[in-house]
Each structure stands twice: as structure tokens, then as C-alpha cells.
Amino acid sequence: MTATHLDASDLRALMGGFRTALLAHRPALNLLNVYPVPDGDTGSNMTMTVESVVAELDGLDGSADMAAVTGAISHGSLMGARGNSGVILSQVLRGLASAFADNGSVDGRLMADGLAAASTAAYGAVMTPVEGTILTVVRESSEAAVVAADEGGDLLAVGEAARTAGGESLARTPELLPVLADAGVVDAGGSGYLLLLDALLSTLDGRPLPDPPEVDAPVLDGSATTGEGRPDDHGHGPEGTRYEVMYFLDAPDDSVDGFKEAWAALGDSIVVVGGDGVWNCHVHTDDIGGAIEAGIAVGRPHRIRVTDLFEEVEEQSWVRDQMADMGLFDGGGVGEPVPCAVVAVANGPGIRDIFRSLGVRRVVVGGQSMNPSTADLLAAVEAVPADEVVVLPNNSNIIAVAEQVDAQTTKAVRVVPTRGITEGFASLLSYDPQGTADDNRDAMAGAAAAVVAGEVTVAVRDSGSDAGDIHEGDHLGLTGGKVRVVAGSAFEALTGLLDALVDDDHEIVTLIVGEDAEEATTAAAVSWLEAERPGVEVEVHEGGQPLYPYYLGIE
Helix, strand or coil: CCCCEHHHHHHHHHHHHHHHHHHHHHHHHHHHCEEEECCCCCCHHHHHHHHHHHHHHHHHCCCHHHHHHHHHHHHHHHCCCEHHHHHHHHHHHHHHHHHHHCCCEHHHHHHHHHHHHHHHHHHHHHCCCCCCHHHHHHHHHHHHHHCCCCCCCHHHHHHHHHHHEEEEHHHHHHHHHHHHHHHHCCCCCHHHHHHHHHHHHHHCCCCCCCCCCCCCCEEEEEEEEECCCCCCCCCCCCCCEEEEEEEEECHHCCCCHHHHHHHCCCCCEEEEEEEEEEEEEEEECCCHHHHHHHHHHHHHEEEEEEEHHHHHHHHHCHHHHHHHHCEEEECCCCCCCCCEEEEEEEECCHHHHHHHHHHEEEEECCEEEEEEEHHHHHHHHHHHHCCEEEEEEECCCHHHHCCHHHHCCEEEECCCCCCCHHHHHHCCCCCCCCHHHHHHHHHHHHHHHHHHEEEECCCCCEECCCCCCCCCCCCCEEEEEEEEEEEEEEEEEHHHHHHHCCCCCCCEEEEEECCCCCCCCCHHHHHHHHHCCCEEEEEEEEEECCCCCCEEEEC
């Protein structure tokens, strides 16, 4: 029987269904990421955001009314938001909750109005909205919902109209965003949002939630893993299959079913998507040769990538280890009261020590591949002995989360939008603990902007860039969020980036050395600078950060 209205208990079921769908689809959503550097994955960030919602709802008793349920959805999504995708999703859920809060039940008209409010809230969360993302999918699905309601459609009709339009919108995202078209994928955030509409339809008439696209994600100690083979947020490592094999396959469409069966006998976490003779294929297996031979049997595999998942998990275990050792924060004290304190996000012991030496009162453990939530940052803000606080996110994917904190505390909180560690260091040279948060934000932002920041990392997936094609395992030199150098070694990436960025007007180059950097490479790069830019002073600091062998700042 189809429901014509949603009451408070139905809304709780809807959120539970959404979480279930995200957990199942998280590997596939993570695989849609097109940016080649290691960072927070969309599927993981959206899932953790909704996990926070469900946890908030679980704290209510069974008789909670609509106001209590929508309040829990609003607060849970805000506090649990992680990464840009999590912040946008939280605004979608908060838009829906605000529309439903004063009503005993939700009908088709109210659902359409709620989706329209969700779209407005989502666009409002982004300073410069980009079409071809989750924003477009939310907006176009909400527009279809409003039309259906205007025509007298009931709740099911409104939901189906939104889901149909949303699916069509998602399919068009590559037309609006060239980076998606180049990678041959649709937007990951938009894909995650559609699962909310799928959960709505499941709640209304009992239809099953959609299965992930040919994904059989392994369950490790009872917990799901991300599609990149990295550990989940509960700290479990890999078991069973060791290698991730990915390639593009040119093969006739009618041969793909047999190919999938061959792969099913070799491993798990299978993803095979495409059509018209071109397929994007992914499997976790112990038999690398067999996985490739299966492709050769039906066509031509190319752009083959193999990743050792055990090594990848070990590389990224810093998050678990650090948070287990010291909890959410870096373990240091918060010092004596001051009018204005600074909270920073950092991801290496040396970097945390430098931030502390520059006056930061609380360092939140996090950064690349582990974006802290709004609640994490709020806890740090509340812990420091100051009525006004400046937050340094030090990562572009954490800025939007940091900007949610001010509204959740009686303290005045301002965000300096630092996108890298060296920008954070530079900003602190203009920090005045006796000043106001507003004055510090302006002065510190100016100091951060005066630094040319860069970083070297290793590509975690194939991609394209203005600097050329990128293949998994390439070393990348980045600045301003863009890839400037693609190289075969850390030395080539670092010196190539320095060559592009350092000129005769610069005086100081600061290198922050990560845990994977080799001493010989660092020494060779310093020697290169001394020879090629003799007027520049070089400072080297041990940062100990994972995933990024070098951060650099140029002044």
C-alpha cells in the first residue's frame, strides 16, 4: 500500500533508508571522484554526515513528534557535515527539515516545497556555485517536484517526478562540467543525493533500494570499506583480496556479462560500467594476471592500474593511529585565557608542533583523506579559553565545514580560508591574541594571501590536467588547487614546481617534509634551489604529514 503522507516515524525510516543506501553505494560513489590527489572522498563524507543524523534520531524516543524529528535531522546533519559534499548535503536536509518542522505530516505539496527549500539552502552554502554538480541535480529535481505538485500530484507522484528529473539531470552533469566528461563519469555528489529520493520512494511504497552498480563491497570486521580500498572510519584493515586492478576495456557489449562472471570467480568489489564498446572496470583480487587475462579474452584492456591495498591502508592508517593515541585533538593544553585564540587543522606531528609554536591553542587532527566534522571543530572552539576564535582549516575541503561553526556557539568564530599548511603558517605571523576575531581574520587572510603555496603528492587515480595526462602513481606538483607538474619522481615534481613558482622577487622558500619523503630527495632539491635560485633562502622543517611528501611556501 502506498503512503500518501509521511509522519514523524516515516521520516525517521526515510533517514535510515538513506543511510543504508549510502553505506551500500559508498564504494561506487568514491570511485566517481575525478580529482587525482588523496583527499576526503564524496561517498565517505556523505555517509558520515548521514550517520550523524541517524545517531541524533536514535537519541529520540519512539513517540517523538515532527518538530523533534526535524530538529534532530537539522542538528545531526550540521554537526556531522564533513567535506564540501557533506556540507551541501547537510543544507539539503536542513532545508527539508525547516519546511516540515511545523507540520504534523508531509504531503506532496509540502514535499515539493521542502525540496525547493533544500535547493535554495544548498546553493546558499556555496560561495561560487558550479553547475554540473549536486547543486544542479537538487535544483532540477526540486523544479520537477514543484511542477508535479502544482498539477495536483500526490506525494508519490511528486517523489517520482523528482527522482526522474534528478536522474536525467545527473546524466547531463558531464555536459556541464568538462572534468566529468574527460573522466567519463557523472557527479558523485549528485549520485549520492539521488539515493535520498530512492529512500523516499522506498518509504512510500516499499520498493527496494537500488543496488550499487555491480559493486560487491567487502565487509571487514562488520564494517564497510571505501571504494579505494582504504580503511573505514572505525579502523579496520583489509582482509582477503590484496590488489585493486582497474582498466578500460574495449569489448563488445554482449561479451561483458561473461567477463563479469570471470571476474566474479577471481575477486570482489567489482565495478563494470560503460557501454557502446567501452567499459571502465574495477576489481579487488589476489590474481592480477587472471584479472587482466579475463579482459584480453573478450577485448583490449588498456590504461591498466594495479594498487596494493594492504600498502595503501598502512599508508593512511595515520588517521586511526593519531586519533587513537590522542583523541580528536593533539593532546596539548590550551594555555591561559586570551581575547582571541586560534584553532587549526593539521595532520602531522611536526606540523602540529609548528602550529603550537606559532600560537595555536588547539590543533584538530585531520586534513587530507580525513576531513573533520562541524562537531569536531566546534568542540575545539569551545575548548580554547577565549571568547573569540579564528579557525585555520588548511584544506579547501574543510573551509565550508569551518564556516558552519560560528552559528553553533556563543563565541565569535571567524574563518581564515587557508587552503594549505604553509598558508596557515604565514597567516599566524599576523595573529594578535589581544585583537578581535574580525581584525585577526582580515590581517591573517592578507598574510596568507602573500604566500605562494604548493604541494607534492602521488596521484591516486587517473585523470587529466592542463599539465598533461595523469596516471595513478604519478608524482604531482600542485599550487592553487591545480596540477602544474606531472612527473615520475618526487624530485622531478618538486623541482619542476619550484622552477615554475620561484622567481627573482622571492626571498624565502619553506619546505615542510612529509613522512614519506626521502632525505636524499630533500637534500637534492635544496641543492637544486641553491644552484638555480642562489638569492633565495631555504628553510626545511620536518612536518611528518602523510600522503604529501612536501608542502612548500614561497615568500
